[in-house]
Amino acid sequence: MKNLDDVSPFYVMEVLERSNEIEDEIRRGIKKPYDSVIHLEIGEPDFPSLPCIKEAAIRAIEEGDEKYTHSLGDPELRNAVVRKFEKKYGVSVNSDCVIAGSGTSPLLLAVCMLLFKEGDEIIMARPYYAAYPNFIRSLGAVPVFVDTKPEEGFRLNPEDVRRAVTPKTKAILTNSPANPTGAILSPDDLKAVAEISEETGIPIIADEIYQGIAYGDEKEHTILEFTKNAFVLNGFSKYYCMTGWRLGYMVVPESYVRPIQKLMQNYFISVNAFVQKAGIAALESPDEEYRSMIETYNERRICLVSRLRKAGFVVPVDPKGAFYVLADARNYTDDSVAFASKILEETGVACTPGLDFGAEGYIRFSYANSRENIEKAMDRLEKWLKDQPRKDA
Numbered sequence: 201m202k203n204l205d206d207v208s209p210f211y212v213m214e215v216l217e218r219s220n221e222i223e224d225e226i227r228r229g230i231k232k233p234y235d236s237v238i239h240l241e242i243g244e245p246d247f248p249s250l251p252c253i254k255e256a257a258i259r260a261i262e263e264g265d266e267k268y269t270h271s272l273g274d275p276e277l278r279n280a281v282v283r284k285f286e287k288k289y290g291v292s293v294n295s296d297c298v299i300a301g302s303g304t305s306p307l308l309l310a311v312c313m314l315l316f317k318e319g320d321e322i323i324m325a326r327p328y329y330a331a332y333p334n335f336i337r338s339l340g341a342v343p344v345f346v347d348t349k350p351e352e353g354f355r356l357n358p359e360d361v362r363r364a365v366t367p368k369t370k371a372i373l374t375n376s377p378a379n380p381t382g383a384i385l386s387p388d389d390l391k392a393v394a395e396i397s398e399e400t401g402i403p404i405i406a407d408e409i410y411q412g413i414a415y416g417d418e419k420e421h422t423i424l425e426f427t428k429n430a431f432v433l434n435g436f437s438k439y440y441c442m443t444g445w446r447l448g449y450m451v452v453p454e455s456y457v458r459p460i461q462k463l464m465q466n467y468f469i470s471v472n473a474f475v476q477k478a479g480i481a482a483l484e485s486p487d488e489e490y491r492s493m494i495e496t497y498n499e500r501r502i503c504l505v506s507r508l509r510k511a512g513f514v515v516p517v518d519p520k521g522a523f524y525v526l527a528d529a530r531n532y533t534d535d536s537v538a539f540a541s542k543i544l545e546e547t548g549v550a551c552t553p554g555l556d557f558g559a560e561g562y563i564r565f566s567y568a569n570s571r572e573n574i575e576k577a578m579d580r581l582e583k584w585l586k587d588q589p590r591k592d593a
């Protein structure tokens with residue numbers, strides 16, 4: 201039975217909506233103690249997509265690529281995904297098992313709808329990406345949280361996963377690099393989670409949307425290097441800076457292709473034809489094109505972490521990937537929604553309450569904004585935080 205009452209709001213969207221109202225109030229001359237809102241709430245790259253991506257879409261429209269495509273995606277795009285897995289990870293994928301969707305989100309929804317029914321349990325790390333438990337609860341299924349620890353770098357501990365498995369477990373959900381912690385699963389961790397899947401038959405759903413946005417020298421890995429019993433989701437929103445294009449893809453075990461196809465045909469018909477052509481251009485664009493973007497993120501990451509610490513937040517872990525810093529504000533508050541709202545109203549800095557991610561008392565800051573804006577936001581926060589009562593004072 202569906203259960204929409206348990207779906208919680210996506211607080212980051214509520215912060216964004218209130219930020220937009222404040223910006224409107226500033227435009228209408230309503231007095232504020234600041235002249236602008238600085239957006240550190242939303243996980244949206246501030247870089248444009250590459251010109252070759254835009255050109256591919258324009259070309260496709262001009263050439264009349266404006267009809268429905270195959271419900272599983274343009275075969276050329278699916279082949280480009282196969283080449284990407286081969287080149288990046290040395291993993292061979294069958295193009296029949298690649299499915300395109302209008303973003304990672306609808307693909308994840310399709311997988312959840314296919315796999316879960318009332319009472320089923322799905323294991324995931326906490327803190328988690330906000331939508332996961334909501335997708336699961338909306339189907340009457342139950343998210344089972346494995347708490348990750350700051351002292352372990354917020355890494356999902358495979359032994360904890362193993363302990364959480366019950367006869368009702370229907371999937372293990374991983375996210376690496378992770379939102380909101382920036383944690384990255386090591387090859388050993390991926391292997392250990394894959395082993396649990398192989399032993400129990402429980403499939404893994406691996407959200408790899410932040411692949412490519414990582415700051416160490418280590419090579420990145422996909423779960424498909426360690427098991428084929430996985431649904432691997434990825435998209436163009438983050439690495440390729442294509443949030444508004446709405447394009448994603450997944451690789452699924454062969455036996456699930458046909459059942460998912462039936463869902464995709466009914467629910468979505470197909471993905472925008474010309475957007476899929478843009479996706480091919482993105483997948484074929486060389487990684488060198490993104491190097492300076494990653495370096496810029498890295499500089500901002502270092503700056504934001506040190507400025508948050510200087511301001512008075514505890515940042516227990518330097519994030520290793522994605523573009524977020526999860527800051528512990530429990531010295532000041534137990535109510536992250538109220539605290540983030542106060543920060544926004546009083547300083548004009550928009551940030552996301554940890555409650556969105558099951559991390560009450562924490563605040564997530566996105567560094568998908570310029571260094572200049574980050575510094576300006578931190579100047580305001582540092583000053584503001586000095587006047588806030590500390591719980592430990």
Ligand SMILES: Cc1ncc(COP(=O)(O)O)c(C=O)c1O
Binds near residue numbers: 306443
């Ligand atoms: C972990 C994670 N998965 C999925 C998504 C959604 O991605 P898409 O834009 O492809 O729907 C996001 C967006 O923030 C995310 O952080």
